[in-house]
Amino acid sequence: QVQLVESGGGLVQPGGSLRLSCAASGFTFSSYAMSWYRQAPGKERELVARIRSYGGRTNYADSAKGRLTISRDNAKNTVHLQMNSLKPEGTAVYYCHVEAINVWGQRTQVTVSS
16 A cells, blocks of 8 residues: 655744655555645645655755755655745645645644744
8 A cells, every 4th residue: 555654744933944844655665756745724735855766866946945955865765845944834734745646645734823
């Protein structure tokens, strides 16, 4: 059974950092590009960052460049999203996603507030 389990969300003050993790199982993780999406209240779900499979090539939404870093550990079937200098507009639910097989994680909440 394909499964994605996110963790690492929570409440953080503006300017703070969080590291999201997504543990994958049920498929050959290293063969697939992995993505993080987010959905803020009242807004559409949007792509935040994507990382390719073996080569690890990355791309980011403009709003994420310079502050968010996606990485993967193929040995541990895990993808991470390091988020620094968080802003209140970063408040959203964050999803891990495998686009090629259209599988979503259960989401994790990130709240940026003082």
